[in-house]
Amino acid sequence: MKFFQKNIRLGSRSRGFHLVTDEITSSFGEIRELKIGMFQAFILHTSASLTLNENADPSVRTDMESHFNTLVPERQPYYTHIYEGDDDMPAHIKASLLGSSLMIPITNGRLNLGAWQGIYLCEHRNHGGGRKLVLTAWGI
Amino acid sequence: MKFFQKNIRLGSRSRGFHLVTDEITSSFGEIRELKIGMFQAFILHTSASLTLNENADPSVRTDMESHFNTLVPERQPYYTHIYEGDDDMPAHIKASLLGSSLMIPITNGRLNLGAWQGIYLCEHRNHGGGRKLVLTAWGI
Amino acid sequence: MKFFQKNIRLGSRSRGFHLVTDEITSSFGEIRELKIGMFQAFILHTSASLTLNENADPSVRTDMESHFNTLVPERQPYYTHIYEGDDDMPAHIKASLLGSSLMIPITNGRLNLGAWQGIYLCEHRNHGGGRKLVLTAWGI
Numbered sequence: 001m002k003f004f005q006k007n008i009r010l011g012s013r014s015r016g017f018h019l020v021t022d023e024i025t026s027s028f029g030e031i032r033e034l035k036i037g038m039f040q041a042f043i044l045h046t047s048a049s050l051t052l053n054e055n056a057d058p059s060v061r062t063d064m065e066s067h068f069n070t071l072v073p074e075r076q077p078y079y080t081h082i083y084e085g086d087d088d089m090p091a092h093i094k095a096s097l098l099g100s101s102l103m104i105p106i107t108n109g110r111l112n113l114g115a116w117q118g119i120y121l122c123e124h125r126n127h128g129g130g131r132k133l134v135l136t137a138w139g140i
Numbered sequence: 141m142k143f144f145q146k147n148i149r150l151g152s153r154s155r156g157f158h159l160v161t162d163e164i165t166s167s168f169g170e171i172r173e174l175k176i177g178m179f180q181a182f183i184l185h186t187s188a189s190l191t192l193n194e195n196a197d198p199s200v201r202t203d204m205e206s207h208f209n210t211l212v213p214e215r216q217p218y219y220t221h222i223y224e225g226d227d228d229m230p231a232h233i234k235a236s237l238l239g240s241s242l243m244i245p246i247t248n249g250r251l252n253l254g255a256w257q258g259i260y261l262c263e264h265r266n267h268g269g270g271r272k273l274v275l276t277a278w279g280i
Numbered sequence: 281m282k283f284f285q286k287n288i289r290l291g292s293r294s295r296g297f298h299l300v301t302d303e304i305t306s307s308f309g310e311i312r313e314l315k316i317g318m319f320q321a322f323i324l325h326t327s328a329s330l331t332l333n334e335n336a337d338p339s340v341r342t343d344m345e346s347h348f349n350t351l352v353p354e355r356q357p358y359y360t361h362i363y364e365g366d367d368d369m370p371a372h373i374k375a376s377l378l379g380s381s382l383m384i385p386i387t388n389g390r391l392n393l394g395a396w397q398g399i400y401l402c403e404h405r406n407h408g409g410g411r412k413l414v415l416t417a418w419g420i
Contacts, residue, residue: 112184200361
């Protein structure tokens with residue numbers, strides 16, 4: 001049984017959904033040492049999140065941003081957590097809707113993703129800055 | 141430490157929420173070899189998802205479909221990813237809201253689910269076809 | 281490789297979002313034995329859920345409850361699962377939106393959470409009672 005863990009930082013991105021599969025996998029070559037295993041990406045923030053979705057057409061990422069802004073609008077009259085700007089509380093809600101981590105099986109040294117699946121960094125703040133992730137993998 | 145992994149295919153189902161606990165567990169008998177462990181089901185698609193919810197009353201599954209169609213309506217004016225039909229972009233959004241994988245603890249050779257918990261396959265396309273899953277389990 | 285598992289019960293709480301990080305970690309000291317590992321908290325219910333979000337300002341938890349009540353209102357005309365009261369079906373939907381489990385990396389004997397991250401118990405019923413969790417940790 002092997003267990004690997006690494007901290008990485010994804011550079012600052014604009015508000016929206018961003019495909020980061022290659023940036024994550026290229027920074028964690030230890031995955032190649034596992035024949036059968038499991039990979040987790042965990043984001044150390046509460047106003048950005050991780051999800052899996054279509055890796056091909058950028059229009060999916062644009063529409064995700066549009067729809068999450070509709071599901072979780074800014075300036076709802078009942079928001080009380082409003083100190084850091086209109087994007088603050090919606091970012092927290094979106095982060096919980098999408099989740100802080102991804103678990104992906106490893107098969108023969110590679111993430112076993114479907115043909116159309118990619119890892120999205122979901123940046124919910126207008127100026128979120130860089131984002132810290134903990135990557136962990138284990139297996140045989 | 142043991143590590144097991146298997147690919148399965150769930151047969152084509154209608155759009156909606158479907159209870160598949162028995163189909164998944166019966167195809168992965170290796171779970172019985174683990175006294176303490178963890179199980180993951182991972183779906184290799186971006187327009188169907190997995191969740192845990194009530195295993196008894198089918199009305200929960202009907203109402204889930206009704207409400208997710210309200211949360212993520214078809215033909216929103218801001219959708220730009222519209223090539224594959226009105227159910228295409230909503231399916232991607234629902235998949236990210238619900239998630240691509242489930243993690244369930246294993247205790248004494250069985251999935252340690254609550255009395256009312258079952259595994260749902262959430263089919264978000266009108267004609268999604270069969271769905272491929274990777275099942276992984278590890279433990280002692 | 282070590283593998284630990286424990287059942288705990290969180291006491292009854294009012295409907296809403298509650299910070300339970302300390303209650304969970306203090307009941308699972310085995311985490312300290314792991315230099316690199318993974319932790320899962322799994323809730324054995326379909327009308328309460330777990331999520332990670334801001335651990336400092338209680339207004340985030342208040343606003344989460346307000347917004348989830350807007351996203352998933354009671355008494356929608358299409359609900360058919362209405363036997364147990366107006367909070368019943370919304371609780372099931374919220375549970376699937378937020379999820380039944382959390383996976384958090386372990387580093388040097390501690391949960392590797394971001395500075396602002398805490399574990400929320402999301403109680404979606406008006407009178408949910410105590411909630412049972414399975415805690416599992418593994419690593420080296």
